[in-house]
Amino acid sequence: MSKVKPYKNSELGKKEQVTKMFDNISGDYDGLNRVISFGIDIKWRQNVVKIIKESNPQTILDIATGTGDLAINLAETDATKIVGLDISSGMLEIGKEKIKKKGLESKIEMILGDSENMPFEDNTFDAITVAFGVRNFETLENGLKEIYRVLKPNGTFVILETSIPTKTPFKQGYNFYSKNILPLIGKIFSKDRSAYKYLSESASVFPYGEALNNILRKIGFINVEDFPQTLGVATIYKSSK
Numbered sequence: 001m002s003k004v005k006p007y008k009n010s011e012l013g014k015k016e017q018v019t020k021m022f023d024n025i026s027g028d029y030d031g032l033n034r035v036i037s038f039g040i041d042i043k044w045r046q047n048v049v050k051i052i053k054e055s056n057p058q059t060i061l062d063i064a065t066g067t068g069d070l071a072i073n074l075a076e077t078d079a080t081k082i083v084g085l086d087i088s089s090g091m092l093e094i095g096k097e098k099i100k101k102k103g104l105e106s107k108i109e110m111i112l113g114d115s116e117n118m119p120f121e122d123n124t125f126d127a128i129t130v131a132f133g134v135r136n137f138e139t140l141e142n143g144l145k146e147i148y149r150v151l152k153p154n155g156t157f158v159i160l161e162t163s164i165p166t167k168t169p170f171k172q173g174y175n176f177y178s179k180n181i182l183p184l185i186g187k188i189f190s191k192d193r194s195a196y197k198y199l200s201e202s203a204s205v206f207p208y209g210e211a212l213n214n215i216l217r218k219i220g221f222i223n224v225e226d227f228p229q230t231l232g233v234a235t236i237y238k239s240s241k
């Protein structure tokens with residue numbers, strides 16, 4: 001898998017570039033998310049919550065939580081503790097404000113940290129989620145191994161990530177949208193032009209469907225299943241330890 005990075009002329013590694021990029025776009029992120037997905041991303045996160053509810057977890061870790069949308073949605077489960085972890089302090093600040101406004105501070109804790117080296121003991125969480133985060137990891141397998149380590153045996157792991165429709169004409173429509181429309185929206189509405197180019201370029205090379213299922217199995221996850229969403233433009237992956 002090629003390592004697509006946000007800034008072509010930067011000497012920084014992918015992790016530093018990704019952190020910088022999300023710090024830069026944190027103020028635009030929620031609004032632009034709704035625009036680029038026509039608001040369907042809300043439904044996808046609700047579908048993740050439905051899957052998580054099936055195993056009734058007490059503790060949930062939402063990795064790459066960003067501005068906290070999934071962590072906030074997860075607050076409707078019976079979990080007593082939800083931890084949102086992200087490497088970008090800019091994204092977390094926006095998330096913390098949202099959590100405060102909703103009065104969820106006692107249930108959701110937002111912490112700064114790297115998914116590839118997390119400050120938790122082995123077997124800590126009943127469930128772990130990552131929405132649109134794994135694609136940004138510096139090294140996918142290291143991030144997944146770390147998730148496996150901190151997930152309790154029998155725990156549930158759910159990924160929501162972009163994927164590519166395989167059927168004609170959706171595949172062609174998706175290609176046109178991601179190569180032409182998405183960067184244009186980013187250019188018009190965001191301060192950081194490279195960011196939305198990176199989002200579509202990284203999505204075009206990231207493994208999805210059976211390829212990602214197999215990576216999860218290789219790490220040790222079991223009962224791996226994938227559920228394509230909205231013609232396959234995103235996919236939910238459910239697995240356990």
Ligand SMILES: C[S@@+](CC[C@H](N)C(=O)[O-])C[C@H]1O[C@@H](n2cnc3c(N)ncnc32)[C@H](O)[C@@H]1O
Pocket residue numbers: 015018019022063064065066067068069070085086087088091113114115116130131132133136137138
């Ligand atoms: C596209 S956003 C997704 C945010 C949120 N999960 C959502 O669904 O809107 C990706 C997030 O991954 C975070 N991220 C990228 N690499 C990370 C890492 N190594 N550890 C923790 N967070 C990371 C970024 O800072 C960013 O907030």
